[in-house]
Every structure is written in structure tokens, then in C-alpha cells.
Amino acid sequence: MLLTTIQFNAVLDALEQILPFTAPADVCMSRLFREHKKLGARDRSAVAENVFGVLRALPKLKWIAGEEAGARLWLLAFHAAVEKRTMKELATFYREDQLELAKKWKAVNLAEAPLAVRAGFTQWIVDALHAEGRSNDEILAIGHGLGQSAPLDIRANLLKTKRDTLLEQLRAEHFVAEPTPYSPWGIRLGAKPALSRHPGFLGGLYEVQDEGSQLLALISGVRRGQMVTDFCAGAGGKTLALGALMQSTGRLYAFDVSEKRLANLKPRVARSGLSNVQAQLISSEHDQKIKRLAGKMDVVLVDAPCSGLGTLRRNPDLKYRQTLVGVGELNNKQASILASAARLVKVGGRLVYATCSILESENSVIVDTFLATHPEFERMDVRTLLSKERVELELAGPDLVLNPQQHGTDGFYAAVLQRKPLQAQVLESEATEELEESAAANDADEESGEAVAVEEVVASAP
Structure with missing residues (x-):
């Protein structure tokens, strides 16, 4: 759809704010929409689609137009070489000299571009994937999957409704809605409607949550009446999923080092109808509050802080805001958090480690290193756990490794570990x-x- 003048100007304004990469793109977009109050829902959707399209394709646009071309010319390259807009459409917003560039850029053969450009990655990500043994074809497949626009998934809140009932309600309101392939509570919506003021959302009937993240709650094995900890709760999406599986019984601790994130969790808990969540601010993974709960938890979930590269469909700016040095620092933090969280797990309990990263250095390497120094834990086969829940999911190994090109989810990793029974340890x-x-x-x-x-x-x- 051709942009209007107000939409085009808003796209340029947003790109000017985002491209220094000093703040997350979604934060910049929220600020922009607050400043441009005249932008309606359709305007915002068109602006967001173009802005995030540019961010996803930016490696290609820089190769075509030049590293220093700037927002307007990168947007022109996006419209001309990626979206293949006609010259008549382009003439609406671009000068004659820019249209001459567009003609040249339309003829560029991207197949001749370097691997990083074709994959839509920065070079450091390609180097990291190569170092882990990924082939060029694998890197291209990963890049293609993460370079697409993500679908909008929601999770039906079983405390208040059933998935089939929610599906009927949404379809009656003319939403395009289908069950997700794997999660028993997931619904995938078409056209990405605005949901923040929808009665079903405000009434706690559902939460926005990627299907891969929903499966994390399933493999945790939480049950009614248990003692459970979400060790890095953040804004609480996974906390809510765990609480729903527990039917609001037992005790569910939500730990986080950010007071702001925990504050954002409170209204979500209230909407959900959960009464078993205890949100607690901690200073670090070594906080005294954690030590008091040692050996008491049936399940501990560690959704570790990570590079977030598995979410590039939703957060394409991360490939520019993250660095290899930063990932190394995260690796140290991930190992420390996992070791600390493990102390909470009771004999026979489960420890679930997860990230939304595609890098093995943040995933299996962390888990393998932990197991080498913690013989009291053993790895459980996620395929067996999912099969018991009647979820048939093709996985290459015992851990949950999801990707958009194969599963339609974000890039996602999870390993389930169990503290061995005392007899087995002896x-x-x-x-x-x-x-x-x-x-x-x-x-x-x-x-x-x-x-x-x-x-x-x-x-x-x-």
C-alpha cells in the first residue's frame, strides 16, 4: 500500500530517531506515536511496517546505497530494491536525482552480495555462527527466517476461558484467528490487530505471547499446589503462563532485578486472575532472599538475559545494538544465574534454562558446562516431555531448539534439567x-x- 504524506514523514522521523541505535526501536516508536497524536491506527500500522521493514533489510540497504547514505536514501533503497515499488509510486516522495538512483538500485543483483548481506545479518553474527560450525546455507536459512515479519500469537488464559471458546469469540468479532500448531493454548491472529483496548485483553482472557514461549511453560511440568520460581521474571509473560497451569494454587515466586519490570507485572497479574504470584525484587542472583528458599522449589525457570537474536523478526535493531563482546559478558552472567537458581531446586525437581537466542554459546554451551560441574543434575529429553503432553514437535536433540523457518516461532532454546533422586546420587x-x-x-x-x-x-x- 502506498504511503500517505503524513505516514511517509512519520517513517523518516522514526528512522532518524532509531538509526543511531542508542535506544530500542520499540521504545522510539512508542515515543514517536505519543508525539504524533494525529496518527490513527492505520497510520501507525503503515509507519511501523515500513520502519521495521527497513531495519530488517538494513544490511542489504547499506550494501546497495552505501554505509553513510542515511535514512531517506535507505528508505528509497527499501522501496525500490526490496519492495519493488514502481517509478510512478516512488515519484510521489522522491526527487528526480533520487529517482535516477532508484532505477540503478532496482537492477542490483543481491545474489552477488556478501553472505552477511544476503542473510540480513551484521558480520559479527555471521562470524559467530561460522565459529559454531554453521554452514553458509544454514546461516542463509536462519537469516531468511528471522528476516520475516513475525505473526501475532496470543495465549488463552485457561483460568478464565478455553481456547475454542476464545476462538469463537474472536471470529465472531471478525478477527482472523487460528490455533497455533503446537501450543494447546495458542491462537495466531492475522493482520496484527491492535489489542491493548480489546475487551478480551482487558478482561484477562488472553495474553500476547509467542508460541515458543508458551511451550516453555508446558515442558516445565508445573502442577497444582507446587512451589515454583520464575527466576528472571521480567514483565511476567511466562510467570502468567506458569500460574495458569498451576490453577492459581501453590506458590509462584517472580524474581527480577528491575523494579520497573515487576511494576509492569502487577496489572497483568490482576487481569489474569492469579492469586498465587509473589513478585520480589532482588539485587542480584546472589540475593539473600534466594538463599532462604534453597532446596524448596519443585520447578525453577531461568529465562536468562541474552542477546535476543532469536527475536530479530520483532526486534531487528538488536543485530546492531548487540556485539560479540556483549555476548561474552552475557555468557558469564548466564552461567552465574543458572548456578544460583539451581540451589533452589529440591530433589527430583526441575530446572529449566531458556533463552531467545540462536547462538550455542548462550544455549547448549552454558548447559553443558553447568552439567559438567553439577553431577547432581541430569538432562531430560524434551521430546519425551512434549510427547506426554500430546505435542508432536520435530526436534534434532533432547533440548527445545525452535526457529522461525521450521517451526514458525521466534528463535528459541530451552533445556530441562532434573535434580537426581538422592538414591541415584548415592x-x-x-x-x-x-x-x-x-x-x-x-x-x-x-x-x-x-x-x-x-x-x-x-x-x-x-
Whole structure:
């Protein structure tokens, strides 16, 4: 759809604010919409679609128009080379000299571009994926999946409604709505309608939540009456999903280091109808409040702070705001948080580690390193856990690894770990001691044999 003049100017204004990448794009967009009160719902939708389209395609646009071209020319390259607008459409907003550039850019063959450009990534992301053993074809597939616009998923709140009932209500209101493929509570909406003032949203019948995130609650295995901790609760989307599975029974702790995020959680809890959530501000993963709960939790969820590269469909600016150095710092934090959260888990309880990252350094590497130093935990096979919940999901290994090109979700990772029963820990410890004693005995025999051999040599010497 061709932009109006007011929409075009708003897109340029938004890009000027966002492209220095000093603040998240969604924050800049919210500020812009507050400043431009005359923009209606359709205007905002058109502006957002163009702005985020430019951000997703920015590596291509910089390769076509130049690294220093600026917002207007990058927008022109987007309209000409990516969206393939006609010259008549472009003439509405661009000067003659710019239209000459557009003609040239329309003929550019993106197949000749470097891998990072074709994948829609910055070079550091491609280098990181190569270092993890990903092939060029894999990187292109990942980039293509994360370069698309994300669908709008919601989770039916089972405390207040059923998914089928909610589907009927939404369709009666002329929403395009279908069940998500995997989550038993998920609904995928078409056309991305505004929901913040919708009666169903205000009444707590549903929450906006990507399907991959919904599955995290499912594999946690939470049940009624349990003691559960959401260790990095944030604004609480996963907290609400866990609470609904618990049927608002038991006790659900929501920890976070941000007072603002926990404040945003309160109205969501009120809408949801949950009464078992205890939001608690902590200073760090080593807070004294955490130590008091050691060994008492049936389930601990660690939705760890991460690069967020799995959410590039929704937050395409992250590929410019994150760096390899920053990811390294996050790795240290992730390992520390996981080790601290593990102390809360009771014998037989579950520890779920998750990120919305595509990098193994933030995912399986963190978990494997943790397991190597915490033999009291063992990895559970997510495929088995999902099968028990009647969810058939194609996975290559025991962890939950989701991607948009295969599953239609954000890039997402989760591993489920269980603290072994005491009997198993004792048997394993005894077996380890036996192996160590056997190895020590073998070493002693070898040393004795070597000593005898030396004596024989000395005795036979002339």
C-alpha cells in the first residue's frame, strides 16, 4: 500500500530517531506515536511496517546505497530494491536525482552480495555462527527466517476461558484467528490487530505471547499446589503462563532485578486472575532472599538475559545494538544465574534454562558446562516431555531448539534439567569412588611393575 504524506514523514522521523541505535526501536516508536497524536491506527500500522521493514533489510540497504547514505536514501533503497515499488509510486516522495538512483538500485543483483548481506545479518553474527560450525546455507536459512515479519500469537488464559471458546469469540468479532500448531493454548491472529483496548485483553482472557514461549511453560511440568520460581521474571509473560497451569494454587515466586519490570507485572497479574504470584525484587542472583528458599522449589525457570537474536523478526535493531563482546559478558552472567537458581531446586525437581537466542554459546554451551560441574543434575529429553503432553514437535536433540523457518516461532532454546533422586546420587557417587579406587590400584600395580623392572635391570648390569 502506498504511503500517505503524513505516514511517509512519520517513517523518516522514526528512522532518524532509531538509526543511531542508542535506544530500542520499540521504545522510539512508542515515543514517536505519543508525539504524533494525529496518527490513527492505520497510520501507525503503515509507519511501523515500513520502519521495521527497513531495519530488517538494513544490511542489504547499506550494501546497495552505501554505509553513510542515511535514512531517506535507505528508505528509497527499501522501496525500490526490496519492495519493488514502481517509478510512478516512488515519484510521489522522491526527487528526480533520487529517482535516477532508484532505477540503478532496482537492477542490483543481491545474489552477488556478501553472505552477511544476503542473510540480513551484521558480520559479527555471521562470524559467530561460522565459529559454531554453521554452514553458509544454514546461516542463509536462519537469516531468511528471522528476516520475516513475525505473526501475532496470543495465549488463552485457561483460568478464565478455553481456547475454542476464545476462538469463537474472536471470529465472531471478525478477527482472523487460528490455533497455533503446537501450543494447546495458542491462537495466531492475522493482520496484527491492535489489542491493548480489546475487551478480551482487558478482561484477562488472553495474553500476547509467542508460541515458543508458551511451550516453555508446558515442558516445565508445573502442577497444582507446587512451589515454583520464575527466576528472571521480567514483565511476567511466562510467570502468567506458569500460574495458569498451576490453577492459581501453590506458590509462584517472580524474581527480577528491575523494579520497573515487576511494576509492569502487577496489572497483568490482576487481569489474569492469579492469586498465587509473589513478585520480589532482588539485587542480584546472589540475593539473600534466594538463599532462604534453597532446596524448596519443585520447578525453577531461568529465562536468562541474552542477546535476543532469536527475536530479530520483532526486534531487528538488536543485530546492531548487540556485539560479540556483549555476548561474552552475557555468557558469564548466564552461567552465574543458572548456578544460583539451581540451589533452589529440591530433589527430583526441575530446572529449566531458556533463552531467545540462536547462538550455542548462550544455549547448549552454558548447559553443558553447568552439567559438567553439577553431577547432581541430569538432562531430560524434551521430546519425551512434549510427547506426554500430546505435542508432536520435530526436534534434532533432547533440548527445545525452535526457529522461525521450521517451526514458525521466534528463535528459541530451552533445556530441562532434573535434580537426581538422592538414591541415584548415592549410587553414582559410589560408582565414581569405585572407579577412582580401581584406577588408583591400577596405577599402583603399574608403579610396582616398573620398580621391579628397574631392579632387574640394575641387578643384571655389569
